[in-house]
Amino acid sequence: MQHTLKTYIPEQAIPKIITLLDHDNLTVKVKSERKTKHGDYQRLPNGKHQISVNSNLNCYRFLITLIHEIAHFEAYKTYGKSIKPHGIEWKRTFQHLMLPFLNPEVFPLDLLPLLANHFKNPKASSDTDVKLALALKQFDEPNDKxxxxxxxxxxxxxxxxxxxxxxxxxxxxxxxxxxxxxxxxxxxxxxxxxxxxxxxxx
Incomplete structure (x- = not known):
């Protein structure tokens, strides 16, 4: 898993991510692009948990999406299944998990103020934060869009x-x-x- 992650997220983030993913009942899959979402979290019928993230995301968006989905897993473990998907429990968990990554070793300096503002009250999708979404897109591969x-x-x-x-x-x-x-x-x-x-x- 560590070798796979090196392809998708900033190198300085890998040790912390490996620690967050150190659960026997949690798996991560990298999937081809899905137009309607960057990633998802599922509780499987066998009691295990699965996270998926789109392979086409740039490394900073991939990292944010991965931690977003890990926050779903951690919120479920802590608070149970009755919580809202993107309610206050998930928001607090996401903020807590993201904080150690919000530094210039992981993210470019121009992204940090936008990320700090976003994580005051994280939304269900970072795409709804227009300033952050536009700033993240500058790291995408060129396309005809x-x-x-x-x-x-x-x-x-x-x-x-x-x-x-x-x-x-x-x-x-x-x-x-x-x-x-x-x-x-x-x-x-x-x-x-x-x-x-x-x-x-x-």
Whole structure:
């Protein structure tokens, strides 16, 4: 497991992570990209516990996701199965587990203030923290995706599931877009990644 982790997380984080994962009934699997989530935690029917994390995440997002899922396991062990998935017990556990990693040996200096702010009240997904999500994405492999906030007004774009939208106005924090097939209006976080479609001249 240690050899596998070296591929995915910052080297300075490995010893602490190995300690956190030192449970006979806990396994970690690295999976191919899932569009709707970065990772998950499951209690298996045989009484064991399994964590999975997407293989395509950059090392800093992989580490945050891994600790997010370990926090689910630890919260379950401490508080039992009746707690809410991302309730106060999980938040406190996540904060406690993450604290030793929030230093410049593990994370780049420009990420640390954003992480410190995020972990005052961690959310179910770090993607909802727009400033942190955008800062983390700078460490991703280059791709052909465009952020919603970069899409010009009136341009069309496509989501990973093939749905096509026309860009509208910005509201307070999110961007309004109309799905072309249905005419329904949706709101997008500015850090959503989409494929910008080329305009076809009539």
């Amino acid at each position: 465009t952020y919603i906030f970069e899409v010009p007004f009136g341009s069309t774009f496509k989501l990973y599931n093939g749905r096509v939208f026309k860009m509208g106005h910005k509201r307070v924090k999110r961007f309004e877009s109309v799905e072309l097939n249905t005419g329904r209006t949706y709101l997008f976080n500015p850090n959503a990644e989409v494929e910008l479609l080329k305009e076809v001249n009539e």
